Amino acid sequence: MALTVFKNARIVDGTSPDLPDPVDFVVENGRFAEVQTASKVTGDDEVDLKGATVMPGLIDCHVHVSVVSQDARHSAELPSSLIAFQAAERMKRMLMRGFTTVRDAGGADGGLKRAVSEGWIDAPRLIISGKALAQTGGHTDFRPPYHFGSTAHYERNLGSMGRLCDGDAEVRRATREEIKGGADFIKVMADGGVASPADPIGYLVFSLDELKAIVEVAKGFGTYVAAHLYDDTAINRAIDCGIECVEHGNLAKDATISRMAREGIRVVPTNVTYDVISRMGAASGVTPAGLERCESVREAGLERTRKFYEAGVVAGYGSDLLGPLEASQSDEFALRARVIPPHAAIRAATVDAAKVLRREGELGEISPGALADFIVVDGNPLEDISVLTGQGERIPLIVQGGVAKKNSLAI
Structure with missing residues (x-):
């Protein structure tokens, strides 16, 4: 992934008990480059997540x-x-x-x-x-x-x-x-x-x-x-x-x-x-x-x-x-x-x-400058945390450092 724009993602990182509104985020050269509502950036690839839950790796x-x-x-x-x-x-x-x-x-x-x-x-x-x-x-x-x-x-x-x-x-x-x-x-x-x-x-x-x-x-x-x-x-x-x-x-x-x-x-x-x-x-x-x-x-x-x-x-x-x-x-x-x-x-x-x-700002968050580690989850873990259990059956996309390690997204 050189520059990829992910659209309509609901980011759940544990800092809020509420499911947030969708945002767009940009991954460039293995890091998050931008996170905002309705990004105007265009990339080599665009992925519409259609409101899916996205979490930091x-x-x-x-x-x-x-x-x-x-x-x-x-x-x-x-x-x-x-x-x-x-x-x-x-x-x-x-x-x-x-x-x-x-x-x-x-x-x-x-x-x-x-x-x-x-x-x-x-x-x-x-x-x-x-x-x-x-x-x-x-x-x-x-x-x-x-x-x-x-x-x-x-x-x-x-x-x-x-x-x-x-x-x-x-x-x-x-x-x-x-x-x-x-x-x-x-x-x-x-x-x-x-x-x-x-x-x-x-x-x-x-x-x-x-x-x-x-x-x-x-x-x-x-x-x-x-x-x-x-x-x-x-x-x-x-x-x-x-x-x-x-x-x-x-x-x-x-x-x-x-x-x-x-x-x-x-x-x-x-x-x-x-x-x-x-x-x-x-x-x-x-x-x-x-x-x-x-x-x-x-x-x-x-x-x-x-x-x-x-x-x-x-x-x-x-x-x-x-x-x-x-x-x-x-x-x-x-x-x-x-x-x-x-x-x-x-x-x-x-x-x-x-x-x-001791890796704040680099791991565990989806923010500009952090390493592009993230997962897409089927469901809302704030309401049903069991979606994170098991062997990853409800995690269709796993990205580490901007590289997809698993991708079974049906979109």
């Missing part, structure tokens, strides 16, 4: 594209070449659901990001943390409790979500290495989690000095730190050390939520992962202990999603689904719409997601 702020098994340890031990092919297929499915950008929160490396940016595979734009930083006995230490052998044989594998580092020197080196390898931001495991065997939720694993060292190095490179966090004490502790984005946040107390709003701390709730695991039970591959932990945070996650919205905390869209559970990626929309207005659930995957990514 969706953004998922928490994926693990290279963790191809629900058993994260198994994924970490698979050959990287095999993982690369499976990750490519996973990302293509994400793109076909309308997600034109995803933020990988542990696993994907600079090579996979380069394969996407150079066009070797059709995939969402990939923003990565590299390997998430964890510590001995913490989240992503998947060794059984009485095994103390080295994890070096799998930490650099593409299928590994994280790497272990202990002490000031190791965490600084690990942070530098991930950024050197292509990380756009740093992810730390600053709390226990659902999936790994030795780290209960509320497990204050990294020391304050270690967290501060990671933040110092990341900021020195001009980027930020996001942290895996559930427990209220762990959240405050991490914010004290300088982290800027909370991943999950299910057990944040009201005072902490107010603090996050006041200090501009972002959050990425991931309700769908607990919902899917809860419904599948043992078939999800999660251990009995993990299932118990999942239930302890599932309903609290939805409640906090509502409270984050009411407090004005910027909350990005996140799915956090490993292996085949990734098929439920879009169900997060429906879950959020149970507790917040539909337009706010949409905004989490557009404007607010761009804020989480």
